[in-house]
Amino acid sequence: MIPALMPTYARADLAFVRGEGARLWAEDGRRFLDFGSGIATSSLGHAHPHLVRAIADQAAKVMHVSNLYRIPQAERLAARHVAASFADSVFFCNSGAEANEGMIKAMRRTMAETGRPERYRIITFEGAFHGRTLATLAATGNPKYLDGFGPKVDGFDQVAFGNMNAVRDAITPATAGVIIEPVQGEGGVRPAELRFLRELRAMCDEYGLLLGLDEVQIGMGRSGKLWAHQWAGIEPDVMSAAKGIGGGFPLGAILAKEHVAKHLKPGTHGTTYGGNPLACAAGNAVLDVILADGFLDRVDRVARHLWRGLLALKERNADLIEDVRGAGLLLGIRLREGVLNTDLQAAAVAEGLLTVAAGQNVLRLAPPLIITEAEADEAVMLLERALARMREAAVPKAAAQ
Numbered sequence: 001m002i003p004a005l006m007p008t009y010a011r012a013d014l015a016f017v018r019g020e021g022a023r024l025w026a027e028d029g030r031r032f033l034d035f036g037s038g039i040a041t042s043s044l045g046h047a048h049p050h051l052v053r054a055i056a057d058q059a060a061k062v063m064h065v066s067n068l069y070r071i072p073q074a075e076r077l078a079a080r081h082v083a084a085s086f087a088d089s090v091f092f093c094n095s096g097a098e099a100n101e102g103m104i105k106a107m108r109r110t111m112a113e114t115g116r117p118e119r120y121r122i123i124t125f126e127g128a129f130h131g132r133t134l135a136t137l138a139a140t141g142n143p144k145y146l147d148g149f150g151p152k153v154d155g156f157d158q159v160a161f162g163n164m165n166a167v168r169d170a171i172t173p174a175t176a177g178v179i180i181e182p183v184q185g186e187g188g189v190r191p192a193e194l195r196f197l198r199e200l201r202a203m204c205d206e207y208g209l210l211l212g213l214d215e216v217q218i219g220m221g222r223s224g225k226l227w228a229h230q231w232a233g234i235e236p237d238v239m240s241a242a243k244g245i246g247g248g249f250p251l252g253a254i255l256a257k258e259h260v261a262k263h264l265k266p267g268t269h270g271t272t273y274g275g276n277p278l279a280c281a282a283g284n285a286v287l288d289v290i291l292a293d294g295f296l297d298r299v300d301r302v303a304r305h306l307w308r309g310l311l312a313l314k315e316r317n318a319d320l321i322e323d324v325r326g327a328g329l330l331l332g333i334r335l336r337e338g339v340l341n342t343d344l345q346a347a348a349v350a351e352g353l354l355t356v357a358a359g360q361n362v363l364r365l366a367p368p369l370i371i372t373e374a375e376a377d378e379a380v381m382l383l384e385r386a387l388a389r390m391r392e393a394a395v396p397k398a399a400a401q
């Protein structure tokens with residue numbers, strides 16, 4: 001019989017009852033170090049007192065009113081995001097897919113309202129992940145996710161990640177712009193070269209196209225800067241955000257320059273929940289922490305420490321690890337052929353460490369941004385034990401052959 005909870009996930013048999021910082025406690029009393037953050041989302045870790053208080057206080061006042069009224073919490077959050085970024089205006093929604101869906105609409109609408117309605121197509125990249133709605137699936141382009149859902153939404157042209165010639169070849173008179181993750185998360189923790197991001201920006205300027213960034217996973221401090229594109233010294237025309245911006249409370253956002261934002265006016269786009277007082281109270285509390293003096297510098301420092309630890313881990317375990325990659329606190333361990341990322345993930349759980357699998361046989365580490373260097377060291381130690389556990393498990397199998 002089908003479970004009451006629709007079985008769209010192959011879930012681990014673990015249920016957590018409590019968290020604190022980078023720690024989670026399961027029903028059976030086991031304690032874990034959380035280097036998954038609920039897929040790069042619990043940016044402040046668990047039960048962060050400032051975030052907890054902001055949500056509790058706001059919930060006791062008013063949670064939801066709809067966008068038929070002014071929402072001071074949303075006005076304040078938008079103004080703070082504008083002050084801290086390239087953007088002139090922000091639209092709030094509830095998830096990453098919704099933010100991307102809105103970003104795609106904003107790009108198409110901008111073209112339509114500036115005399116170029118034939119320009120509706122968007123260039124995306126192999127290995128991308130933009131969400132599970134019909135349009136964001138088409139932008140994602142992964143046949144595995146598209147199969148059985150009818151005709152793919154038209155308007156997306158996918159090219160090889162990092163290949164500038166392929167991008168240029170894909171431009172047609174129907175092209176509106178490009179959408180790229182500065183660091184591909186689900187696709188295997190693959191950073192775009194900073195030079196490639198700069199070339200995309202220059203190419204969009206040259207052809208009058210829009211540059212859209214999907215910073216749902218790498219954004220909001222995870223790269224060590226507030227937004228990952230800052231490392232390349234470029235600005236997009238429009239950007240999607242979600243995951244970390246609510247610290248675990250569902251919140252998404254489209255951040256845009258005025259020349260894009262002004263085309264989303266009353267009647268063109270909307271949401272019932274999006275940017276409600278409760279979600280924006282959470283968003284403001286997360287910003288309080290991330291924008292505090294020295295916080296992002298500390299993220300950068302801990303990230304470099306973890307990176308060095310992982311490189312040393314790779315040296316000691318070169319029989320199993322092929323490569324370490326990523327940026328900031330979104331790091332990936334690519335395993336050698338025949339060594340499965342999901343097996344290492346399970347072995348890590350047995351050692352008390354939570355991680356997330358990603359594409360290209362990569363084990364993804366996306367700890368809360370508040371981790372200490374000691375917690376980074378502990379994760380490396382637990383990974384080393386997990387690798388040893390895998391080696392032991394492989395021996396009897398080989399012997400039996």
Ligand SMILES: *Cc1c(COP(=O)(O)O)cnc(C)c1O
Nearest residue numbers: 095096097129130131185216217
């Ligand atoms: C997770 C993710 C999404 C989708 O976000 P949801 O909140 O699951 O809809 C989109 N883009 C990127 C880069 C992501 O990592």
